[in-house]
Amino acid sequence: MSGRLRVLPLGGLGEIGKNMTVVEYDGRIVVVDAGLMFPTPDQLGIDLVLPDFGYLRENRDRIEAFVLTHAHEDHVGALPFVLRELAVDEVPPIYAGRLTAALVRSRLDEHRLKPALAAVRDLPPGEPVVAGPMTVELIRMAHSIPDSFAVLIETPLGPVLVTGDYKFDQTPIDGQPPDMRRLAEIGHKGLLLLCGDSTNADRPGLSPSEASVGPNLERVFAECEGRVVVTSFASNIHRIQQVLDAARATDRRVAIVGRSMRKAFNVARSLGYLETDDGRLVPPHEVEDFPPHKLAVLSTGSQGEPLSALRRMAHGEHPHVRLRAGDTVVFSATPIPGNERAVNETIDRIYRIGADVVTPRDITVHASGHGHAEDLKLMIRLTNPRYVMPVHGDYRRLRLHAKLAESVGIAPERIFITENGRPLEIDAHGARLGKPVAAGVIFVDGMEVGDIEDVALRDRRMLSADGVFIVVATISSQDGRSVAPPEVLFRGVPFLTSEQDAFVSELREEIERSLARAARDQVLEPDLLRSHLHDDVAAFVYERLRRRPLVLPVVVEV
Structure with a gap:
């Protein structure tokens, strides 16, 4: 050929x-x-x-x-x-x-x-x-x-x-x-x-068979005296069926919570990939009407996603499901590499509420x-x-x-x-x-x-970690001298409140010195002046706070 x-x-x-x-x-x-x-x-x-x-x-x-x-x-x-x-x-x-x-x-x-x-x-x-x-x-x-x-x-x-x-x-x-x-x-x-x-x-x-998960889910359902909330990938149709089977075996109703979970359930059921009876399902808005030992919830959020149903439950923000002491949350999935921190934070919030958590480390609830x-x-x-x-x-x-x-x-x-x-x-x-x-x-x-440029991601990381300083300097268009006290605005900058006023006062003095140096050296071009001001302010903040916030200088000529 x-x-x-x-x-x-x-x-x-x-x-x-x-x-x-x-x-x-x-x-x-x-x-x-x-x-x-x-x-x-x-x-x-x-x-x-x-x-x-x-x-x-x-x-x-x-x-x-x-x-x-x-x-x-x-x-x-x-x-x-x-x-x-x-x-x-x-x-x-x-x-x-x-x-x-x-x-x-x-x-x-x-x-x-x-x-x-x-x-x-x-x-x-x-x-x-x-x-x-x-x-x-x-x-x-x-x-x-x-x-x-x-x-x-x-x-x-x-x-x-x-x-x-x-x-x-x-x-x-x-x-x-x-x-x-x-x-x-x-x-x-x-x-x-x-x-x-x-x-x-x-x-x-x-790799263990999916069949090894079902009996363990049924055991958790039977031993839990409160509600059971199972979280998994919405697309794990086999796991959805196992939750439905465990609920049937323990006489629990099932509420399906989370848009992607409901969508996957509806599509799979319409094509015959899921088996359940309508009497087993409960609308999310009726969850609080059922005794805890008679209810299971199937939810999105196994990866700690910020807007997922389980994350909102853990923070007490879900409109229909409120976790409480005596509930058990089953993580029927393992974290994708990189999601471990978000998952651990969600688990910690669930424990803080007083609910229990079961993960694949405790029992085989995921294959x-x-x-x-x-x-x-x-x-x-x-x-x-x-x-x-x-x-x-x-x-x-x-x-x-x-x-x-x-x-x-x-x-x-x-x-x-x-x-x-x-x-x-x-x-x-x-x-x-x-x-x-x-x-x-x-x-x-x-x-x-x-393509989000590296500089954009870098700025977002700086904002997330150290906040932002906005410095407004008003100068003469003739000779570059400062003609009004500089303004300093900041958001998300971590330093002690007791030190805040003194720090801002010293920062204004440093801005005045920077502007005076620029005027003496006849630095009148606005872009160049902003660059000088940025470097001086960033150096001062780092020396005092050991932080590198995003510094945005604004130069107003009058």
Whole structure:
């Protein structure tokens, strides 16, 4: 074959989240997943972090299809932003499982991208579709949400398998185990490249089955004398079913709280992925009407999100659910790396109220949807790939995944650890890493989408930690001399109230000295004068307070 295959990760390598992989053969493109990532604590004011879509925008006319592995936000959340960025007259087909397609249609409708709705197509597993010179097939896998699939992309050079998120759960909640027979068939015929999930490469053994969680939830429900509040990812449909089952077994009603949780519940139930009776459900505004031992609440907020239902309950701000002593809050999820502090703060607030907290450290109330080390080795054994490219993980986990591949017989020179923006190129002569392309991040800040400059994030961090000083100086336009006492305004600056008046008085004197020096040196240009004033004020504040607040000098000429 004279063709060339490029596999270009635009997100998901060196990080947990915003998964997006471009599979390109002879210039035609299939995009697997379009995920987002939530901001780190130092990305103040940022709502979402997206992959850089520049490569797709430049090659929009060559995109044959999008294929989505499952409906978690780190795999589909960026799709509305991608489609808006591409701004094509005809949206390429978007293939996904039935539940994923329904949730994506709902999300596109929220973003007012109704013309794109027709492009979303249900793709049953095992039914290949043509995408330019490639064919695409979904292979059933097990994860924490139904309709999770690996993506098999057949190319003239050979097949590529992108695993998505998976584990080899033989007792899944929905009764749909991974299609190991199909994976073995692929391995027998010969897999060219395996792009495998690395999220739990650092955990030994096999990932526990989702079925292990149900009995423990039922035990917590039975032993708790007050209300039980279970928080989990809204998209964890299997966990929602287990909460419903535990409530039925212990004769409790269930209130579903949180917009995203209600939305996921309604979509999954309408498609038959959830089973419950209407008499079991309680509207959130009726929660306080039921005896505590007869009620369970299923809530968003497992990651300590500031506006989530559980966080508002913990702070006594939720309009319908008020936590009290005797309640038990079950965290049926583990914190995403970077969210630990927010989760711990929420737990501490719950304890302060007098309620109890149960986490996966106390009892198995959560099972990861990602395979552990033995799952990853089993995937490699089944598919027998010629080349392996670990994906979906930080660099530590990518390297651990590579070592696992070596341990089951993959030669080191056939394992490629790469990074976002650097493609793996394969042709008849072999495989190699190619020339990098731009693959940074795009920030969503409120309604704005784009590149938030480092200086903006730095200023937000300064405001958050040390506050802001605004200095207003009134000078003569003729000689630069101060003609009125300077004004000093400050917000969020941490210093003792007893010292405040004396400090401000001394700061005004320093401003007067700075203006006098500038006038003596004939510094009359406003921008230059502001720079001098900024440096002098910042130095004085740091010397006195050992803080670096944001200093904003304002110069008024009269």
